[in-house]
Amino acid sequence: MxxxxxxxxxxxxxxxxxxxxxxxxxxxxxxxxxxxxxxxxxxxxxxxxxxxxxxxxxxxxxxxxxxxxxxxxxxxxxxxxxxxxxxxxxxxxxxxxSDDHGATPVAQAPAPDGGATVLLNQIADASLRTDTAPVKDGQYVYVRSTVRSNEGTFAGPVELGAPHRRDVWMAQTSKPVKTLGTMRETGKGVPMSGQRLPYGSTDALAPGLERPTYAWLASLPTEPDKLLDELYTGTRTTGRESKDQAVFEKIGSLLDETVMPPENAAALYKAVARIPGIKRIPDAADAAGRHGVGISRQDARSAVRSEWIFDSESLTYLGSRSYLDKDGKGMKLAGTNAILRRTVVDKSGAMPADTTADS
Incomplete structure (x- = not known):
């Protein structure tokens, strides 16, 4: 062969x-x-x-x-x-x-919070990159904002007022005080428009949840679970409000008119990610008309929804919106604000060096 x-x-x-x-x-x-x-x-x-x-x-x-x-x-x-x-x-x-780039895609179910947890972690990371100077005892945190609030009666429908300016100076002293700071609201229909007035409490308040100074915020735990436990323990509910909503609202108040160290801000955002019911809002606008991404929570028990708005690129906190369903016919915008300036001054009523009372 x-x-x-x-x-x-x-x-x-x-x-x-x-x-x-x-x-x-x-x-x-x-x-x-x-x-x-x-x-x-x-x-x-x-x-x-x-x-x-x-x-x-x-x-x-x-x-x-x-x-x-x-x-x-x-x-x-x-x-x-x-x-x-x-x-x-x-x-x-x-x-x-494989996809077009050779990577192996993994099928993932949509996050139940619409991506809120991912967004909050990104905001936390962004806050760590900010540069915040410590606030001294005796100084004041100054915040300028644009505000729209509900001017309707308690029993009547929601009637959103016109935008107006709000300037507030919050005392940072470590001593218990009755006068927490001063405030000036300016705009059409605002009572005593343009006058700076003191605001406070009938009882002297030490720094804490009801009077969050820079030093007190800096003393909070930076581990998110421990921080959240402390906030749940110290936050009181009102009316039919759920505890989860009360804590969400309380954290929102800490974001509005305070100054805190970056690591504490990051811990707050990570703590919020652990609150049940949070959602990501792809597009939301503050009282100044600035658009961004939002974090919201709706409370079925009290028929309210609150939203926080962040710049889409820098993830800086811009402001908030609140909604209310008073008649069972759906949520209506009941209030909104936009934080335009946040800094530290040496005395109540003082304006930042680069601004005037009209700017």
Whole structure:
């Protein structure tokens, strides 16, 4: 038998074996990918032929090892479909599970909070990159904002008032005080518009949840779970309000008119992510008309919804919105604000060095 030309029985056996193998499916690949995989396949076939040639006796010499020869003769006939099948399997895995960049996408169910937890963690990270100077005992935190509030009666429908300016100076002394600071509201329809007036408490208040000074905020735990436990313990509910909503509202008040160290701000945002019922709002606007992303929570028990708004790029806190369903006909905007300036001054009524009372 000539080793270079297999006998008829060898060819028949090779054909029988090849028929047992499934046909490789065709894939609708781009022309370049077809050429690439064809080259790989032909290289494999060439290597198989070289292996056969290296072990095949010279032309005209009979083989004395018929069994190895049979394997060598069968190998090219079997190697092509096997290589094709291996290639098909690789292609199937690639086409089925890989995206255009070769990464393996993982099917994930939508987050029940609409991405609120992810957003809050991003806001926490952004807050750590801010530079906040410590506030000294005896100084004042100054905040300027635009405000719209509900001017309707208690029993009547919600009537949102016109936007007006609010300037507030909050005392940072560590001593218990009755006068917590001073406030000036300016605008159409505002009682005593433009006059700076003291605000306070009938009882002297030490720094705490009801009077959050910089030093007190800096003393809070920076571990989110411990911080949240402390907030739940110290927050009181009103009316039909749930405890979760009360804590959410309390944290919102801490964001509005205070100054705190970056690590404490980050801890607050991470703590909020653990409150049940929070949602991400893709687009929301503050009282100044600035749009951003929002974090909200709606309380079915008290029929209220509160939203915090953050700049979409810097994730800086912009302001808030509150909604109320008084008549069971749906939530209506009942109040909104926009924080326009936040800094520290040395005395009540003082304006930041780069601003005036009219700016």
């Amino acid at each position: 000539n080793a270079a030309h297999p006998s008829g029985s060898d060819r028949e056996e090779a054909q029988k074996v090849s028929r047992l193998l499934p046909e490789a499916p065709e894939w609708d690949l781009p022309r370049g990918r077809h050429r690439h995989h064809k080259d790989i396949l032909m290289q494999q076939i060439d290597r198989d032929h070289e292996s056969v040639a290296a072990t095949t006796p010279p032309r005209g010499e009979a083989s004395t090892a018929t069994t190895p020869l049979r394997r060598r003769l069968l190998r090219p006939a079997v190697a092509v479909p096997v290589a094709a099948l291996a290639l098909t399997g690789a292609l199937a895995a690639t086409l089925t599970f």
